[in-house]
Amino acid sequence: MKRFEKVFPWLILVLAMLFIVWIASPPGAPGKNEFDFHTFGQLPVMDRGRTKPMDTVARSYLVFLTHKQTLKDNKDNRQSAVKWLLDVLVSLPPWREGTSFDGPAAEYKTFKIDNDEVLNMLGLEPRSGLRYSLQEFRQQLGPVIALAKRASNKDVKQRTLKDVKLMEFAQQLESFQRLATYQIPFSVPPPSGKGDWHPLSDYIDAGLDVIQRDPVAIGYLRILSAYDQRDARTFNKEVRELHSYLTEQFPDKTADANFEVFFNRFEPFHHATHLYLYALILGCLSWIGWTRPLNTAALLLGFLGFLIDSWGLYGRMDILDRPPVINLYSSAVFIGWCAAGVCLIIELFFRNSFSLVVGMAVGSVTSGIIGHYLSLDGDTLVMLEAVLDTNFWLATHVTCITFGYAAMFVAGFLGIAYIIMGLFTPLLRGEPSAIVTKILYGVVCFATLLSFTGTMLGGIWADQSWGRFWGWDPKENGALLIVIWAALILHARWAGLIKQRGLAMLAVAGNIVTAWSWFGTNLLGIGLHAYGFKQGTKIALITFAISQLVIIGLAMIPMENWRSFMKQTPPPGKPSTKSRPQPAMSS
Amino acid sequence: MSSTATQPGPAPASLKEADMKGALVPGNKPRAGLAWRILQICASLRVTVVLFVLSFLLVFWGTWAQRDESIWAVVNSYFRWWFVWIPLKPLTLELIDLPVYIPFPGGWTIGSLLMINLLAAHAVRFKLTWKRSGIILLHSGIVLMMLGEFVAAFQIEGRMSIPEGHSSNFIESDRTMELALVRRLNDKEQEEILISGSRLRQHDGKPIVDPQLPFDVEVVRYLVNSDLGPADLVSQPNLATVGIGLRQVAVEKSETTGVDPTQAVEIASAYVNLKRKDTGESLGTYLVSAWFSYLLMPPETVTVDGKKYDISLRNKRAYKPYTIHLTRFTHDKYPGTEIPKNYQSDVRLVDPTTGENRLVKIYMNNPLRYEGETFYQASLYPMGKGTVLQVVRNPGWLMPYFSTAMVTLGMLVHFGIMLVNFVNRRLA
Amino acid sequence: MVPRRRWLCVLVPLCLAGCREDEPIVKQTVPRVSVMQRFFGAILPKGEKIWFFKLVGTEDDMAELQEPFDEFLKSIDFTDPLKPKWKLPKGWIEEVGKEMRYKTIHIGPKEKKLDLSVTALGLEAEDVTENVNRWRAQIGLVAFHKRDLEPFLRKVDLPAGPAIVVDMIGPGAVAQGKGPPMGAPPRPGPDALPFKYEAPKGWEKIANITLSVLTFQVKEGDKKARVTVSELGKKSGSLLDNVNRWRRDYAGLPEINETQLAKDVQELAVGLESFKYVDIDGPKQRILGVVWPRPDSTYFFKMAGHTDAVEKHKKNFETFVKSVQFGG
Structure with missing residues (x-):
């Protein structure tokens, strides 16, 4: 039994690793009559300012349309994004007469339409999933597109929710149309290697002799025509020829594209989130019994997840050649990574599963859930506007401030853990109570340092870009609020105004402040009458704030009713002395 | 006076309590006197916390207020002033919208009090030890930073627009206007007679009379933010009697707000009635608009006594x-x-x-x-x-650079000392 | 002592911010470092032609030419609609232009290169917005939307007829500038067709009849058909009403009911959209009709005429409808 206790954590780790290796192994060669989608997905193209594999193009546009990574066809079979893209590409091919889209692409339920009014205008009934095919609504399309255009000409403040949803829908349609007519992606590289990429549509407009002179353009047309005729053999032959041609001509770009396809397929953040969740569960179980083996197992799983998470972040940085945080999505992933990392390191010191559980919770929530929702706009690896195009400030200011968010969330969730555990379990009795408080205090100090420095670096960046250090604009103010709040917690602690419980409560309130700074300030810009794309974000933010207030409210319950501090309660009237068990301990 | 820094980590609260009492109640040390006592109250950490709460609220409401007001209006009324009347709307996060205003200390009040509090605290507890070095460094940085923001309140901003192949020798103010009468003297020079926007804005029916002006200027109407529209489509009486004002009408537009994603600037317009100095006879009521300068419209010209003036409303220039x-x-x-x-x-x-x-x-x-x-x-x-x-x-532009470095370094030292002590104790 | 000094900190900014006097009138002489280009133009439609008068020069030169230019415009005489005459101010020298240009008028000393050009174009050049934007590009300005151009345009009743006079200032043409200017591209005015199309070969565009916005004549030997596009408001009636109207008025057929209609109606897919499409062959005429709903109105694309002609051009008609693209 003792031996099993020692072996158990490593057994879990080996199992998890085997699973990861299985996931990461390359797909088998396609069968004789199967299409080689994998190689097609590896072809490098230029889209939204960046060379990326066809696979990323397929995934990002599919996600943009459906808000899902994969698609089910009409027979409920799962289709990969690449297959969907190929079907779109042959829905209106240049060799066919006519100007209307048809084929499977028009029948896939790819358009997520989540607004009643838009659905109504398109003559559609709400149904589960809210995904519809072009075939279902194309008759009603004209007026809807025209209204969407009208909405986009409106002043931002005048737009109604309907307008915004119409524009969203029109954007989906436009992407679909541009994909199907080969206007995106830019798939033909400059012949000499220098110059601009061009979309296939340019070549088709230029005529047959121009196409025939370019091996890539003609290669794509052969591939698509073979796919249109369901000729797997020709398709595979042409795809491989084109791939090896591109590999020869653009070895770097193809290698990057191959890596990105692997990255896409491996989904590191997805697996890291799962491992964090398992670690979280094991960590919680360790409080019930069999403490040491479960805690070790959780720690090992956590570290494995962290390793994969780190690899994922590194992969993104490598693909884009950028620091980790470039947009809202990557900030979520980065916060998850930081929180997990910090907490795992703290756990190494204390081994009581507290910071482990908190870190895993923050890690899986931000990187898994929030990150997932933020990735629904399409490709998350975006190019940056001129003012943001500076690796120096992205690496310093943005990284620092995002790390600060992560530290604030860790502190906040430690506060939640303190309140929940103290209130409903006896686990905090004695030493743990003081230890959690110490960790919490240390993390708040760390958060203060990061938030302050991050915010001020942002000011310096602004001074470099616009000539003013501080402009009191909503985004800057949001960051400043975190700094003030963190400083307030520390000074209140030093002033003796708060003790353990108060520290936990203020840290939980810090969650609201941080969430506000992270998301809220973006929402403010949307006028009172306009709803913007982020209606869901607004509701999520309010819900989160209320939940935090409820937890703070729970913490108001007198200490003698907390399970962790119940029995040692002195006679009523002096509860405050009880809430400070640590002087005896730390001295 | 034992200091915060002498007890790294979450110091025993009982000891802290004693600290506080020491700060508030004279008698621990025999230097008691009224001044010393006031100083001790000023130095209280409780005051610090209260001020933090106030500044937190001010910043938060000052952000919400930017939904309704321009960023500059908010900065000048909330952050760069002594007190502010906060409307109920931002105060209640737009749940209640009544014309009720709550007074609140402004940025300068809170900032000054924080400064007093900080300096008093150091005066009371000043002790030059290694353990306090971080605190001293970081708080000096904070003082410098607040001074920097104070200096920045008086910084001058403007813009210089230059088409390719052209030159410019003036900076246009973003927010102040002027009515300019420009007379070309030769290829290299021009004469300008300028009436500031604030003079135009506070018009009271009386014409502006000045020996420098070639004619008297009566401001008929001044619009802080305006739009232009064709005269035949806008249903308002046309005040203009000559020039482009006969075809185009200026319409009032609300002031811009701080969170406006387009961050449009305000574009003023005015109707001015020009009168001959000798006879008082009107030369016509002109529409002048910053829109015209912005859109590069050819200027309106007025000829008096053989001198030809281009008349335009433009952003104030600094040559x-x-x-x-x-x-x-x-x-x-x-x-x-x-x-x-x-x-x-x-x-x-x-x-x-x-x-x-x-x-x-x-x-x-x-x-x-x-x-x-x-x-x-x-x-x-x-x-x-x-x-x-x-x-x-901004003469103080370097201050934030130094202060950021100081505060960051100070925190690193202070928290670093705390961490090292903590780890040492843990290992012991 | 310390707190007392703090008060200074509070008082100083009060004084700085508190007091502000009436700002005085300023008179100053400043150097001019940049001289812009100024553009005078006039557009004068006359019969089948549209006449363009254009004069560009530096701001200073042009300030002197404002009145002479106006006088010149007033003197234009269109007794012969193809060969206008005018009275030249002193020092202006006229020269016969090359190619499209009718006349060039040199003003002042040669080295200033102040030339007033007179050009005549066909009716295809009637869009004022397009022309003014073309001119704007010539003096280095971005294109404007019709609405924003208003302040620059002056409608003047010249003795020769109503004209539009343009006066603009710009930085001047940018030599190495490639591609279209930045900013919003010119959008079609309200008079222009709200859609783009490609007319098939052999279709002849003719004057619009009654409600139509676009009309073509189609011939196949001596058999004729006519293609019309018309726009009707919200009250254009149901599909059944329209089909019955066509059956009655054009085809000479009896009216039908809903169930009958459902059988007869086809779909014509155009781009992402799809429209109701009917083909009615009757004793009088054969009719193809496509109903294209828009937010505020409905467009009817119709081909009516001799059965043979319609049959021959049915493919063309479908291609034509499919080529239609509505703008914003």
């Missing part, structure tokens, strides 16, 4: 002894997108007073600093190929 010539402007986008990749202005700076004559490249995050002014790449010249440079004069 400089030097000239900036835009030789080339480049604007790259990422292929296949509308995302701007880079803006760059290649300019030649010529200053006859110093003999300066050099080529400078101004692009994002790479400004030109010259004669106390800083030129930043701000945007594209809206009317054609060219650049708009943001120009800032």
Whole structure:
């Protein structure tokens, strides 16, 4: 039994690793009559300012349309994004007469339409999933597109929710149309290697002799025509020829594209989130019994997840050649990574599963859930506007401030853990109570340092870009609020105004402040009458704030009713002395 | 007075309590006196916390208020003033919208009190030890930073728009206007007679009479923010009697708000009745508008006593002894997108007073600093190929750089000492 | 002592911010470092032609020419609609233009290169917005939307007829500028067709009849058919009403009911959209009709005429409808 206790954590780790290796192994060669989608997905193209594999193009546009990574066809079979893209590409091919889209692409339920009014205008009934095919609504399309255009000409403040949803829908349609007519992606590289990429549509407009002179353009047309005729053999032959041609001509770009396809397929953040969740569960179980083996197992799983998470972040940085945080999505992933990392390191010191559980919770929530929702706009690896195009400030200011968010969330969730555990379990009795408080205090100090420095670096960046250090604009103010709040917690602690419980409560309130700074300030810009794309974000933010207030409210319950501090309660009237068990301990 | 820093980590609260009492109640040390007592109250950490709460609320409401008011209105009424009347709307996060206002201390009040509190605290508990070095460093940084923001409140901002191949020798203010009467003297010079926007704004029916002016100027109407529309489509009486005002009418527009994603600037218009000095006879009521300068409209001309004046309402100009010539402007986008990749202005700076004559490249995050002014790449010249440079004069621009470094270093030292002590105790 | 000094900190900014006097009138002489280009133009439609008068020069030169230019415009005489005459102010020298240009008038000393050009174009050049934007590009200005151009345009009743006079200032043409100018591209005015199309070969565009916005004549030997596009408001009636109207008025057929209609109606897919499409062959005429709903109105694309002609051009008609693209 003792031996099993020692072996158990490593057994879990080996199992998890085997699973990861299985996931990461390359797909088998396609069968004789199967299409080689994998190689097609590896072809490098230029889209939204960046060379990326066809696979990323397929995934990002599919996600943009459906808000899902994969698609089910009409027979409920799962289709990969690449297959969907190929079907779109042959829905209106240049060799066919006519100007209307048809084929499977028009029948896939790819358009997520989540607004009643838009659905109504398109003559559609709400149904589960809210995904519809072009075939279902194309008759009603004209007026809807025209209204969407009208909405986009409106002043931002005048737009109604309907307008915004119409524009969203029109954007989906436009992407679909541009994909199907080969206007995106830019798939033909400059012949000499220098110059601009061009979309296939340019070549088709230029005529047959121009196409025939370019091996890539003609290669794509052969591939698509073979796919249109369901000729797997020709398709595979042409795809491989084109791939090896591109590999020869653009070895770097193809290698990057191959890596990105692997990255896409491996989904590191997805697996890291799962491992964090398992670690979280094991960590919680360790409080019930069999403490040491479960805690070790959780720690090992956590570290494995962290390793994969780190690899994922590194992969993104490598693909884009950028620091980790470039947009809202990557900030979520980065916060998850930081929180997990910090907490795992703290756990190494204390081994009581507290910071482990908190870190895993923050890690899986931000990187898994929030990150997932933020990735629904399409490709998350975006190019940056001129003012943001500076690796120096992205690496310093943005990284620092995002790390600060992560530290604030860790502190906040430690506060939640303190309140929940103290209130409903006896686990905090004695030493743990003081230890959690110490960790919490240390993390708040760390958060203060990061938030302050991050915010001020942002000011310096602004001074470099616009000539003013501080402009009191909503985004800057949001960051400043975190700094003030963190400083307030520390000074209140030093002033003796708060003790353990108060520290936990203020840290939980810090969650609201941080969430506000992270998301809220973006929402403010949307006028009172306009709803913007982020209606869901607004509701999520309010819900989160209320939940935090409820937890703070729970913490108001007198200490003698907390399970962790119940029995040692002195006679009523002096509860405050009880809430400070640590002087005896730390001295 | 034992200090916060002498007890790293979450120090025993009982001890802290004693600290506080020590700070509040005289008698621990026999230096009691009224001044010392007041100083001790000023130095209280409780006061610090209260001030933090106030500043937190101020910043929060000052952000919400930007939904309704322009960012500058908010900065000047909330952050760069002594007290502010906060409307109920931002106060209740827009749940209640009544014309009720709550007084609240403004940025300068809270800032000054924080400053007093901080300095008093150090005066009371001053002790030069290694353990306190971090605290002292970081708090000095904070003092410097607050002073920096105070200085920045008086910084001057403007912009310089230059089409490609052209030069400019003046900076236009972003927010103040002037009515300009311009007379060309020769190829190289022009005479300008200027009436400031604030004079126009506070018009009271009486004409502006001044010996410098070639005629009297009566402001019939002044619109802080305006739009233009064709005269036949706008249902309001047309005040203009001559010129373009007969075809175009200025319409009032509400002031811009701080969170407006388009961040539009205010564009003023005015109707001015020009009167001969000798007879008082009207030369006509003209529509002048910043729109005209903005859209590059040919100016309205008024001829009095054989002198021809171009009359226009424009952003207030500050002429400089030097000239900036835009030789080339480049604007790259990422292929296949509308995302701007880079803006760059290649300019030649010529200053006859110093003999300066050099080529400078101004692009994002790479400004030109010259004669106390800083030129930043701000945007594209809206009317054609060219650049708009943001120009800032802030003598305290270096202060945030130093203060950020000081505070960060101070925190690193302070928290570092705490961490080392903690680890040592843990290992012991 | 310390707190007392703190008060200074509070008092100083009060004084700085508190007091502000009436700002005085300023008179100053400043150097001019930049001279812009100024543009005078006039557009004068006359019969089948549209006449363009254009004069560009530096701001200073042009300030002197404002009145002479106006006088010149007033003197234009269109007794011969193809060969207008005018009275030249003193020092203006006229020269016969090359190619499209009718006349060039040199003003002042040669080295100033102040030339007033007179050009005549066909009716295809009637869009004022397009022309003014073309001119704007010539003096280095971005294109404007019709609405924003208003302040620059002056409608003047010249003795020769109503004209539009343009007065603009710009930085001047940018030599190495490639591609279209930045900013919003010119959008079609309200008079222009709201859609783009490609007319098939052999279709002849003719004057619009009654409600139609676009009309073509189609011939196949001596058999004729006519293609019309018309726009009707919200009250254009149901599909059944329209089909019955066509059956009655054009085809000479009896009316039908809903169930009958459902059988007869086909779909014509155009781009992402799809429209109701009917083909009615009757004793009088054969009719093809496509109903294209828009937010505020409905467009009817119709081909009516001799059965043979319609049969021959049915493919063309479908191609034509499919080529239609509505703008914003």
